[in-house]
Amino acid sequence: MSGISARIADFTAAWLKDQYQIERPAPALQPTRKEFEGEWTVVLFPYTGPSKKSPEALGNELGSALQNGLAEVVSFNVVKGFLNLALSSEYWAGRLLELRTDPLCGGRAATETAAPEVVEYSSPNTNKPLHLGHIRNNLLGHSVAELLEATGRKVVRVQVINDRGIHICKSMVAYRQFGKGETPESTGLKGDHFVGKYYVEFDRAYKLQVEQLKAEGIQEELAAKQAPLLLEAQEMLLQWEAGHAEVRALWQQMNSWVYSGFEHTYRTLGVRFDRNYYESETYLLGKSVVESGLATGVFERRADGSVWIDLSAEKLDEKLLLRKDGTSVYITQDLGTALSRFEDYGMQSMVYVVGNEQEYHFQVLFAILKRLGYDWAKALFHLSYGMVRLPEGKMKSREGTVVDADDLLEEMVQTARSISEELGKTEGMEEAEKEALYRMLGHGALKYFILKVDPVKEMLFNPKESIDFDGHTGPFIQYAHARIRSLERKARDMNLPESHSVLPDTGAVVLIRQLDQWPAVLEAAATAYNPALVANYAYELTKLFNGWYQQNSVLNNEDSAVSAFRLALSSEVARTLRKAMGLLGIDCPERM
């Protein structure tokens, strides 16, 4: 809430107490709807009962009091139970100046001494290339981290890489059998795609073996367990656990291919991590957590040697923590990872960006950490997001309906290229500038399309529509930004006065008021871990600007002071758009 709305609220609260001895609820202020006159609105309904006044009478009394009491309030009107307050154009001129001179553009300065917040996202499997679902994950994680930083929090970006287990061994077995010493370099394949190929290859060959065994008269269930390839993979996992040198070397080689492939995608996508955690390094730590929990009686060991926790009080059932053979399970590793992060960073809170199919898992994880008595366990949050669907239905790797992340990103750039070239807007640009622009537009379209949707909701990704540069899209916003930049370039030769003597008319006030909302929107988005609020705000601002721009010539004015004022307003719109889009990981071009 900006200064004036807080002052109106305070004044109203004091007035209600003084006049009618009403102390609650606290006055509710909202931006005035555009069809009514005014900028801020006080909702009167909660006070009509206690004051025994009609909404109109109460509104008129309070309106007069506010008008007399606060210099900024110049007029008011009461519609039904709503008191609409109009503020002076001097106030709005001053407010615009404040916004323009705010170096943080609505954000808050970092508090260096505070404990950081850890944001975990991405966290892929190392046997498959990234797909559309990972894109939503990465964009959300990156944007949430940016939002937290912009509002003054210290952030550590991490991911946990699932680099051990039977699935990795499958790719390794397949590579050893069918690889013939190929490498990503020799085949020209990106590292993660290269390894992913062998994972698919394993599955294909394994199924063939199962069929063969069945043909030999072995029952399907048994065949599935006895296929030589599977036995080999299991054997390899044991060798890995035992530290077998050759197996470890192959494992490291293949993982490093995958990582370099992922790294490439992350760079393309514009996301980054301060620290990677590897399950191969933290899974043992989880076991020590379990040991200490056993000592304090939080966990119990059963007769067969397995370790459990009873979470039925939290309606989460009983949960296994260690197998009877003493090996760890998924949740054991996450316990270890969480603890190790606390040791590394002493974070005050942690956000896990993970799909909603793991909601139960995180409820259990958080409940266990609380039982173990960790203070920071209260501040753990699972940013659970919905699945990305395609027009044809679910993405299924087996049916080949997975949208590969690298392919999609490239396709978006190509589409941006063909659209831009068709429009002929990029003529005269340097080749490098064009390439950068196509990337900005293509990726901007994709990122905006995904981030404008509330994370909790399942969403439909329509490739055709996302490529569309009209309507509620990233490029629509980018275009408005480019036009303003064009104005600014043009204005440089005009010697416009610096004067702020021009007061905003009602059209400009609408726009300033929207700019005035930005800090509150940013704050709300960070608090709710919801980039969609920022995305939708940017679109609203763009639409308002386009409407205003259509009506008001910025540079063609007899009075150059008017031009200067309108240019300043436009520039602040552009700056706010840049800031908002930047928090979504989207760049805005200077021209397009």
Place this chain on the structure above:
RNA sequence: GGCCUCGUAGUUCAACGGAUAGAACGAGAGAUUCCGGUUCUCUAGAUAGGGGUUCGAUUCCCUUCGAGGUCACCA
């Protein structure tokens, strides 16, 4: 079956418990002596059903129906 999430125009998305539920796409009609025709304006269309709480409910509670997820000694 238990638990969780979601159900809003034809479609994709909005709406701190507040005014006549907003946009976009698609369809139709129009505007611009313009600083960039990826712009703007107008027209048509929705809260799954039923209860409840409230001055006021898309929002909170209950219930029915529908969609998805989850309930592994998988990760």
